[in-house]
Amino acid sequence: MAETLPPRAGVGFKLEHARPILDDQPDVGWFEVHPENYMVAGGPRLATLDAIRARYPLSLHGVGLSLGSVEPPDPDHLAALKALVERYDPASVSEHVAWVAHGGLYFGDLLPVTIDDASLAVLCANIARTQDALGRRILVENPSHYLRPAGGERAELDFLAAMARRTGCGLLVDLDNVTISAANVGYDAAAYVDGLPGELVGEVHLAGHVEDPGDGELLIDTHSRPVPPDVWQLFRRLVARTGPLPTLVEWDNDVPEWPVLEAEMHKAAICLEAHAPSPQRRRSA
Amino acid sequence: MREPAAWQAEVAAALRAEDGAAAPAGLDAEDRARFRVYRNNVAVGLTGALAAAYPVTRRLVGEAFFTATAKAFVAAHPPRSRSLALYGAAFPSFLAAFPPARGVAYLGDVARLERAVLEALHAADAAPLAPDVLAGLGERAAAAGFTPHPAARLVASPHPIGSLWEGHRGGEGPVRVEARPEAVLVTRPGERVLVHTLSPAAGRFVASLLDGATAATAAEAAFAVDPDFDPLTGWRPLLAGGALVAVNLGDPQ
Secondary structure (H helix, E strand, C coil), rough: CCCCCCEEEEECCCCCHHHHHHCCCCCCCCCCEEEHHHCCCCHHHHHHHHHHHHHCEEEEEEECCCCCCCCCCCCCHHHHHHHHHHHHHEEEEEEEEEEEEEEEEEEEEEEEECCHHHHHHHHHHHHHHHHHHHHHCCCCECCCCCCCCCHHHHHHHHHHHHHHHHCCCEEEEEHHHHHHHHHHHHHHHHHHHCCCCHHHEEEEEECCEEEECCCCCCCEEECCCCCCCHHHHHHHHHHHHHHCCEEEECHHHHHHHCHHHHHHHHHHHHHHHHCCHHHHHHHHH | CCCHHHHHHHHHHHHHHCCCCCCCCCHHHHHHHHHHHHHHHHHHHHHHHHHHCHHHHHHHHCCHHHHHHHHHHHHHHCCCCCCCCCCCHHHHHHHHHHHHHCCCCCCHHHHHHHHHHHHHHHCCCCCCCCCCHHHHHHHHHHHHHEEEECCCCCEECCCHHHHHHHHCCCCCCCCCCCCCEEEEEEECCCCCCEEEECHHHHHHHHHHHHHCCCCCHHHHHHHHCCCEEEEEHHHHHHCCCCCEEEECCCCCC
């Protein structure tokens, strides 16, 4: 399997959707999972993912490597990830601009990296370690912000481009994160999308968020809702420039029935189709 | 510019602080207030992992009590593994010793059973012994020992933990169960976890066999619990449940 995802719409795979997906085998471009949920010795989770992988391309989207951490990646975790990469031969492996552990303790949340040269050096060293250990390129996802970073969207774009240039990694662009950062810390979302180095973008994420119950100005990255209009608009803006990209609909909390998720995926697929190259060019691609 | 090491140490300390308003130094008032988003995400993520691992315990104590207990557990036993699939091994003993839960004697043991079910779910796969293996052993059966399946677990309790677990695994309301000691054998011969509630004597027999005792020694231990113990009540769930993967006949004496 080639180490890239097809430029089609995919869906975040949830175990509760295994039955409808494996029974009906809907036309889904690819599925993505958090590898941490499959770091177990045996049993039905692995068997289910085996069955999914036998029918669809798979993306492993990690949350545990702590690439932004001043501590290098946990060797046990990296070994467990490598074992899954060998078992599933995924079309893509990705992680986040974030740190999740400190002093050997895991926080279970993507914690904020300061957007500056010192953090960039730490991040690049960990990405390089990971790519060396896995023997492949990874994609790294832009953060969502709650605390105001030192610079604006331009500083973050430079940071991401430098990260990709120095390590050879690709970018995973989460457009919900861009929307959240625009609302929370004043990024110009359109300028962010326009400033992305299109040739480095290996995957797009679409998801929904909620308003903080205590502070309606603040958006929280919950992946618990349909993709909102703002995010669709950024998506159209991006693919109008880049052409079709592998695009994931993510829904991790308050997960709906499969048909709801499938319908969201179709919306993304229609948008990708609209920006596909002419049929002749597509054949030669 | 903040050094990443100092920044991460401060964020980590603020997240672990008991003070709910703790925040890293150097943030202005608005960012200090917003820092609680991370605090909340961490709490929801880790207590949510425990809630997913202990659904029956949660039903027995109610949502509010469970969340309070889970928060105290997370503070005392933060995870080290980046996979939360098996987080919370120490939760049953924590719950049993948690002062607000001490009035409910069976809680810790029900949680131990739930932990056994979770471990069985994620244990390594292995092919169980055929159920007719005993017949083939004949007289050699008494001296035989057995290799347990990686998923097999035995949880014994002075409380009716099997009945409580069975009665509260669905969404239904409280269930009345007879007060009695129960032992529960948990197995996963294929993709599904099986739960077998046993008498204390059968539980002792199964526990001894899973521990590596010979069939004769295991039976002796069970007869000490109940002179009327019927070995079939131990063998049946062991073999039907796929709790054993190999026979070890040892060297002939």
